Amino acid sequence: xxxxxxxxxxxxxxxxxxxxxxxxxxxxxxxxxxxxxxxxxxxxxxxxxxxxxxxxxxxxxxxxxxxxxxxxxxxxxxxxxxxxxxxxxxxxxxxxxxxxxxxxxxxxxxxxxxxxxxxxxxxxxxxxxxxxxxxxxxxxxxxxxxxxxxxxxxxxxxxxxxxxxxxxxxxxxxxxxxxxxxxxxxx
Amino acid sequence: xxxxxxxxxxxxxxxxxxxxxxxxxxxxxxxxxxxxxxxxxxxxxxxxxxxxxxxxxxxxxxxxxxxxxxxxxxxxxxxxxxxxxxxxxxxxxxxxxxxxxxxxxxxxxxxxxxxxxxxxxxxxxxxxxxxxxxxxxxxxxxxxxxxxxxxxxxxxxxxxxxxxxxxxxxxxxxxxxxxxxxxxxxxxxxxxxxxxxxxxxxxxxxxxxxxxxxxxxxxxxxxxxxxxxxxxxxxxxxxxxxxxxxxxxxxxxxxxxxxxxxxxxxxxxxxxxxxxxxxxxxxxxxxxxxxxxxxxxxxxxxxxxxxxxxxxxxxxxxxxxxxxxxxxxxxxxxxxxxxxxxxxxxxxxxxxxxxxxxxxxxxxxxxxxxxxxxxxxxxxxxxxxxxxxxxxxxxxxxxxxxxxxxxxxxxxxxxxxxxxxxxxxxxxxxxxxxxxxxxxxxxxxxxxxxxxxxxxxxxxxxxxxxxxxxxxxxxxxxxxxxxxxxxxxxxxxxxxxxxxxxxxxxxxxxxxxxxxxxxxxxxxxxxxxxxxxxxxxxxxxxxxxxxxxxxxxxxxxxxxxxxxxxxxxxxxxxxxxxxxxxxxxxxxxxxxxxxxxxxxxxx
Numbered sequence: 146x147x148x149x150x151x152x153x154x155x156x157x158x159x160x161x162x163x164x165x166x167x168x169x170x171x172x173x174x175x176x177x178x179x180x181x182x183x184x185x186x187x188x189x190x191x192x193x194x195x196x197x198x199x200x201x202x203x204x205x206x207x208x209x210x211x212x213x214x215x216x217x218x219x220x221x222x223x224x225x226x227x228x229x230x231x232x233x234x235x236x237x238x239x240x241x242x243x244x245x246x247x248x249x250x251x252x253x254x255x256x257x258x259x260x261x262x263x264x265x266x267x268x269x270x271x272x273x274x275x276x277x278x279x280x281x282x283x284x285x286x287x288x289x290x291x292x293x294x295x296x297x298x299x300x301x302x303x304x305x306x307x308x309x310x311x312x313x314x315x316x317x318x319x320x321x322x323x324x325x326x327x328x329x330x331x332x
Numbered sequence: 333x334x335x336x337x338x339x340x341x342x343x344x345x346x347x348x349x350x351x352x353x354x355x356x357x358x359x360x361x362x363x364x365x366x367x368x369x370x371x372x373x374x375x376x377x378x379x380x381x382x383x384x385x386x387x388x389x390x391x392x393x394x395x396x397x398x399x400x401x402x403x404x405x406x407x408x409x410x411x412x413x414x415x416x417x418x419x420x421x422x423x424x425x426x427x428x429x430x431x432x433x434x435x436x437x438x439x440x441x442x443x444x445x446x447x448x449x450x451x452x453x454x455x456x457x458x459x460x461x462x463x464x465x466x467x468x469x470x471x472x473x474x475x476x477x478x479x480x481x482x483x484x485x486x487x488x489x490x491x492x493x494x495x496x497x498x499x500x501x502x503x504x505x506x507x508x509x510x511x512x513x514x515x516x517x518x519x520x521x522x523x524x525x526x527x528x529x530x531x532x533x534x535x536x537x538x539x540x541x542x543x544x545x546x547x548x549x550x551x552x553x554x555x556x557x558x559x560x561x562x563x564x565x566x567x568x569x570x571x572x573x574x575x576x577x578x579x580x581x582x583x584x585x586x587x588x589x590x591x592x593x594x595x596x597x598x599x600x601x602x603x604x605x606x607x608x609x610x611x612x613x614x615x616x617x618x619x620x621x622x623x624x625x626x627x628x629x630x631x632x633x634x635x636x637x638x639x640x641x642x643x644x645x646x647x648x649x650x651x652x653x654x655x656x657x658x659x660x661x662x663x664x665x666x667x668x669x670x671x672x673x674x675x676x677x678x679x680x681x682x683x684x685x686x687x688x689x690x691x692x693x694x695x696x697x698x699x700x701x702x703x704x705x706x707x708x709x710x711x712x713x714x715x716x717x718x719x720x721x722x723x724x725x726x727x728x729x730x731x732x733x734x735x736x737x738x739x740x741x742x743x744x745x746x747x748x749x750x751x752x753x754x755x756x757x758x759x760x761x762x763x764x765x766x767x768x769x770x771x772x773x774x775x776x777x778x779x780x781x782x783x784x785x786x787x788x789x790x791x792x793x794x795x796x797x798x799x800x801x802x803x804x805x806x807x808x809x810x811x812x813x814x815x816x817x818x819x820x821x822x823x824x825x826x827x828x829x830x831x832x833x834x835x836x837x838x839x840x841x842x843x844x845x846x847x848x849x850x851x852x853x854x855x856x857x858x859x860x861x862x863x864x865x866x867x868x869x870x871x872x873x874x875x876x877x878x879x880x881x882x883x884x885x886x887x888x889x890x891x892x893x894x895x896x897x898x899x900x901x902x903x904x905x906x907x908x909x910x911x912x913x914x915x916x917x918x919x920x921x922x923x924x925x926x927x928x929x930x931x932x933x934x935x
Contacts, residue, residue, distance in 0.1 A: 205899035211681040212728075212897070215694055221686035222642060229640045259683045261577045261634055273681065324542075331524035331572060331579040 164323060168292065168300055170235040171319045175290055175304035178231050178241055178317040182224060184308030187245060187315045189220040190257055199255075199274055200248050210273050216257075225258050231319070232260060239321035240264045243306070244281060245314070247274035254281055257315070263330035264320045266293055266301045284316045298323050357410060359490035359497040360384035362401040364842060365781040365917050368468040370429045370438050370461045372405050377780045379917040389502040391928050395477040396510035396848045398503060399841055401427070402469040402488050406454040410492055415449040418486035420473050420503060424448050427468040427838065428824075429459055430815040432777055439777040441837045442811070442824040443470050460813070470838060473503055474618060481507040506928060514847050515854035516791045517625065517769070517798035518565040520822055522805045524579055525569070528552055531825035535832060549581060550604050554613045555833030556805070557624065559823055562617055563836065563844040564851075568628055568800070570677055575684030576634025583630035584661075586654065593636065593650040595657045602665075609667040623669040629720075631655075631674045631704075633685050648707050655711035655720075662718045671767075673743060674708060675723040676701070691747075693728040693893060698736050705740035725771065729893050730754065734761060741766075745800055748772040748787065749905045752883035758795045769798030775839065776817035784839045785846040785920045786912055789873065792850050793866055793881045805834075846920060849927040856930035865930060872922040874915050883908045 192215045203209035228241040240260040244267070247255035255274040256265065267278055280291045284303045293301040299322055306315035322329075362368055366382040367375045374382040384403055392398040404412055416422050425443035432439050438461065446469070455464035471488070488499040529536050532552060538545030553569070560567040571582025581604045587596035607613035611621035633639050636654035641647035662672070676689020687697040705722050712720060722740055726733050727747035734744070734757055744761060748770040751758070761768050770791055775783035791799045807821040808814075812828070822843070823834035857865040863878065870876045886904035888896060 203897050203899070205902070206897040209897050211679075212693060213894070214681040216680060216686050218686050218696075225686070226640055226642075229638070256683050259575050261575050261684075263573055263575045263577060263684070271682070326526075328524060328526040328529065328579045330526075330575075331577055331582075332526060 164300070167235075167237065167321055167323065168302070170237070171239065171300060171302040171321060172290065172292070174231050174234050174239065174241060175302040175317060175319040177234065178228075178319060179290075179304045179306065181227055181231065182243070182306045182315075182317060183227070184306045184312070184314040186220040186224050187243060187257065187306055188308060189217050190224065191216055191245070191255070196248055211271075214273060221258065225260075228258055228260060228317070231317075235321070237321055238262055238325050239319060242268070242318040242320065244316040244318060246277075246285070249274060252277040252282070254278065254316075262322075262325075264299065264322060265318060266296045266299050266320060267318065281316050285313050288313055356405075356407055357412060357490060357492040357495035357497055358405040359414070359488060359499050360386065360403045360405065361388040361488070361499045361501075362403060363388075363918070363921060364399045364401065364845065365920060366401070367440050367781055367838060368401055368403045368427070368466055369440075370455075370459075370464040370466055370468075372403075372466045375437070375439055377778055378782075379780075382917070385499070387500045387502070389504065390473075391504045391506060391925070392473070392475045393506050393508040393510045393848070393852060393928060394475050394479050394481075395512070396475055397841075397845060398473045398475065399845060400471055400501075402471055402499065404454070404467045404469070404490055405465060406467075406492065407465065408454055408463070411451070411453040412490055412492040413449045413451045414469065414488070414490050416471065416486065416488045416501075418473060418501065419484045420475060420479065420486070420505075422486070423472040423474070424450065425470040425472075425836075426450065426456075427470055428812065429461055429464075429468075430777065430811060430818070431461075431813050432815045432817065434776070434817050435778050437778065439815075440468050441777050441815075441818060441839065443836045443838065443841070444826075444829050445831065445835075470841065471501075472841065473501075475503070475505055476618075477509055479505050481505050508852065508928070510848045511851040511855050512619070513851070514564055515850050516788050516796070516847065518788060518843060518847055519568055519626075519769070519798055519800040520560050520565055520804035521568045521570075521771075521800050521802050522556075523570045523803070524573070525549060525553070525581060526579075527805060532827050534827060546581065546600065547603070552833060553581075553604060554607060556823070557608055557613060558617060559834045559836060559840075561614055561622075561624075562619065563840050564619075564847040565840075565843070566625060568626065570628050570675075571630045572632045572635060572677070573684075574678045574682040576632045576639065576678070578630045578632075578635050582628075583635060584654075584658070586636055589638070589650070590641070590646040591649050591653075593653050595654060595661075598661060606665070609662075609665070609670055611669075623667070625669070626671045626673060628673050628675055629658075632676060632678065632689075633687075633700075639685070648710070651707050652711040655708065659712050659716055659718050659720070663716065668717045668719070671719045671721050671743065673721055673723040674704065675725070676704075677725075690725050691727045692724070692733060695729065695732065695736075698733060701737055702740055705737075721767070728896065731757065731889075732893075738764070743767045743769075745769045745771050745798075746796075748790070748799070749909070750901065751796070752794070752905070752908055753885050753889065755794065755882050762795070762797075767798070768796045769800055770794075770796045771800040771802055774801045774804060774819050774822060776819040777815065777839070778817065780915065780917055781838070781842055782915050782917055782919050784842045785873075785923075786915065788843065788846050788850055789869070789923075790881065790912075792854065793870065793878070842920075845924075849920070849924045852927040853923075853930060856927070860930070868926060868930075869923050872926055873919050874912065876911060880911055 198210045198213040231241045243258040247253040253274045291303045301320040305313045390398045427440035428442040429438040484503045486501045490497040572578045584595040585597040611623040637647045637650035721743045723743040724741040725745040803820040804822045808816040822840045
């Protein structure tokens with residue numbers, strides 16, 4: 146093996162080690178999130194009026210659902226604070242997002258809380274709700290944790306959120322970028 | 333840009349090879365509001381009947397610019413050389429013809445600074461326009477404050493071997509000076525700096541790779557401020573995202589938590605903002621140095637205090653500690669000429685926070701602004717010479733907010749359309765000491781050139797003190813060969829042309845010239861009857877009376893705000909907007925003639 150090939154191998158191994166360490170920490174955060182996030186509060190978060198507007202069609206106004214989007218302050222703040230605390234468990238920048246089922250057929254999902262770095266492998270900027278992602282459907286149906294590496298440089302771990310009845314009512318996405326970008330999403 | 337008085341010498345002329353021989357060659361001119369197309373005509377939205385001119389005569393006040401287009405008409409393959417002999421400083425720009433996707437038509441807009449003599453061939457090699465027969469240039473003539481009032485004569489010259497053409501240029505300089513300060517602050521808004529890394533990949537390569545290079549970024553930011561300042565405008569860059577992330581160049585760096593949270597480093601902040609706040613960034617401007625009048629602070633629900641502590645003592649402790657340190661730092665630096673804006677841009681639809689800071693629609697969200705105002709007062713000394721101001725951008729519920737937030741919000745940026753429903757509110761807000769601006773968009777390139785004058789004029793007539801174009805630095809993925817209208821940009825990245833900063837657009841130049849005229853009208857209105865001056869200006873502009881520029885309350889206002897939608901608002905605004913739907917291409921030139929007469933008299 147030449148010296149340069151050896152360096153490439155070592156760099157690749159270091160990168161792989163970094164990825165698996167990051168993935169392990171995200172797994173831990175997601176696991177703790179399932180224990181800590183209050184599913185009942187999550188279910189109270191988006192107001193009934195806002196949910197109704199998500200499926201309402203207002204002629205000549207494509208922004209009606211967004212303009213009427215609203216949340217219950219107390220529920221939002223309580224859950225967001227939990228998500229922020231969870232993001233401090235790792236030693237690198239990460240976000241813990243909350244996803245909830247959204248009204249619509251076929252099944253849809255909505256991001257309900259995002260955090261400082263605005264990282265996600267699922268959210269498309271500006272959309273109030275999106276078609277259900279297969280990985281989230283799996284989490285909602287089975288309660289299993291799912292690791293997603295769809296977008297290069299990003300790793301997400303999805304984990305279930307349960308309410309007091311033991312029902313799975315949402316999904317947390319613990320997500321980080323392998324190489325943080327200080328200016329990404331400041332726009 | 334160089335003063336082009338010294339034209340080109342005989343030796344240079346002889347040394348220039350004219351491979352094109354004696355193909356037809358013709359130099360013409362057009363007034364600034366009539367944009368040329370690349371085929372020898374004028375773009376349709378500026379008036380098909382416009383004639384290219386053999387000579388140009390312009391009246392000018394001092395301490396300002398006059399402008400016009402030059403058009404080189406030539407057959408394909410023709411080489412040419414363009415120069416200007418001007419006794420006044422002249423800046424020459426090549427006009428880039430953008431292929432505009434919305435209507436599949438060419439429009440000139442980006443202006444590439446060009447040294448005279450300019451040598452090229454038809455078609456312009458890099459613009460790549462099939463069957464191009466006309467290349468356009470923008471000429472800015474600077475009339476210095478001390479210029480002697482008289483007629484200055486120069487000439488634009490086109491040389492193509494045996495064929496030659498010239499356009500005599502006469503500038504009649506009046507004794508009036510254009511006031512330095514504007515009646516309407518035209519603000520260009522933007523968000524963050526990631527777009528700079530995208531638009532300047534070579535210049536910011538080190539920064540992109542995480543290998544230092546921040547000085548290049550600071551320098552580039554300053555270039556954008558300089559560009560807008562030189563065009564009588566201001567530039568805003570919001571430094572945080574919808575979930576509170578702050579880019580490192582927009583805020584002092586913090587450390588600690590709770591009571592221990594404090595500012596750890598001013599280094600990047602001072603290198604970024606220092607030259608803007610003391611005015612030294614503008615030392616090379618013909619307008620002289622001046623600190624920027626306004627800037628966004630990075631304050632948001634997640635900075636400087638962590639949202640984790642919202643509603644707890646730790647939130648106020650973190651907020652107060654940092655804002656107090658900021659005030660002290662600004663005071664020690666003597667940064668007392670700038671208004672530091674505490675502005676909340678987040679919207680709950682983007683899921684970062686539970687309340688709207690921007691364009692509040694739900695009444696209870698106002699409580700958060702009141703709470704921040706309370707904390708701000710607790711943080712700042714009452715008699716500070718540093719100007720902090722709570723700013724609110726408002727649309728849906730502005731009438732309610734004007735009352736509810738009295739004394740808390742002192743800087744209002746209101747949607748131009750809905751603000752027209754409350755014309756008396758502007759006077760009341762100003763009487764209590766608030767600053768009132770309006771906001772809106774930017775006319776796309778396919779609009780008539782004169783459209784860029786409407787927002788400044790309407791602001792001045794309505795009494796608002798500023799107008800924000802909400803996004804002005806996003807030319808889209810391919811501005812050069814597939815422009816998406818250009819409605820979100822007034823400048824273009826210069827890197828493609830070896831320029832380490834932004835390129836001005838024709839629309840930005842037209843806006844600057846319009847602001848010069850409004851400054852003249854404003855001065856006239858202070859020495860004569862304001863109503864008479866404004867009445868005459870609108871009559872010349874579009875044949876209206878002042879009363880036509882005042883909107884009335886629509887029936888929609890009887891319904892609760894949460895029952896309105898955008899279609900309702902559009903319908904309610906239609907009768908008012910219809911008065912301004914069609915403006916003649918030379919409308920502003922008529923207003924300018926009046927401004928030059930009135931301004932001269934007033935002085």
